[in-house]
Amino acid sequence: MVVDASVSRDAAAPAARGRTRRGPSAWVAMYHSVSDCRQDPHDITVTPGRLDRQLAWLCGRGLRGVSVRELLAARARGEERGLVGLTFDDGYADFVTAALPVLHRWQCTATVFLVAGRLGGENDWETYGPCKPLLDADGVRRAAASGMExxxxxxxxxxxxxxPDDLLHAEVHESRTLLAGITGGEVGGFCYPYGTVDERVRAAVRSVGYRYACAIAPGSAAAGDLALPRIHIRQADTAVHLELKRRLARAWGRALEKTA
Incomplete structure (x- = not known):
């Protein structure tokens, strides 16, 4: 994503006289795979070294990466300031081997969104790009035992x-049941594949008891706890890019706003 730097200067400028300034708000970062794989046509892989530098940037600004569950609980108490949600989509096996040590180094937690019917398999939904292994049940338990959601x-x-309705119900209900059976805990979060969601899908997610669901860019009218916006974090995102994304989260409609 290319950002016009002139916009960031405007966003960082002092508020006009008589207008209350709203500082940077809480937001949710979207990651996928963490590895040294250079073949990445979807721009969804960051290296362990880049993740380390990105989390160092967070901590250096007094921010802390947490799971979405922890972020929403803090928001309910009015204590979300200084927190950034960290999410890792698809449940790649490299989450445990590469991402988890970096998260622990910086005392961060995260949410791992798993494709429950593909545990121990590969990302076979991809039509091009590298085949990557996914976490198996033991990997899921290891992530959960390490404090990850x-x-x-x-x-x-x-x-x-x-x-159709029956397959939609299976996707949202059976995936939750499978994961709860592996971890022995509640599965309260859902992530829409490809970020696509409509009111029927949202209703299905609500009906089986999820507390929240993540999208990507649902738009201000559709956003809410069942369509949380997120910001894609890339390998190319240095400290400058991250600062722009942090400052412009609300302007882009990617901020985690308070509930009414």
Missing amino acids: IASHGLTHTDLTGL
Whole structure:
């Protein structure tokens, strides 16, 4: 994503006289794979070294990365200031081997959105790009035991908006049941594959008891706890890019606003 630097100067300028200034708000970062794989046509892989530098940037500004569950609980108490949600989509096996040590180094937690029907398999929903292994049940338990939130990304990583009602229900319900059976804990979060969501899909997610769901850019009218916006974090994102994304989260409609 290319950002016009002139916008950032405007966003950082003091508020006009007589107008209350609103500082940077809480937001949710979206990661996927953490590895040294250079073949990345979807721009969803960061290296462990880059993740380390990005989390160092967070901590250097008095921010802390937390799971979405922890972020929403803090928001309910009015204590979300200084927190950034960290999410890792798809449940790649490299989350445990590469991302987890970096998260621990910086005392961060995160939410891992798992494709429950593909555990121990590969990202076979991709039509091009590298095949990557996914976490198996032991990896899921290891992530949970390390303080990470385990949440659902459906059964098969399918666009839910095109499914008939019975398959939609299976994707949101059976994935939750499978993951809860592995971890022995509640699975309260969901992530829409490809970020696509409509009112029927949102209703299905609500009906089976999820507390929240993550999208990508649902728009201000659709955003809410069942369509939380997120900001994609890339390998190319240095401290300058991250600062711009932090400052412009609300302007882009990617901020985690307080509930009414």
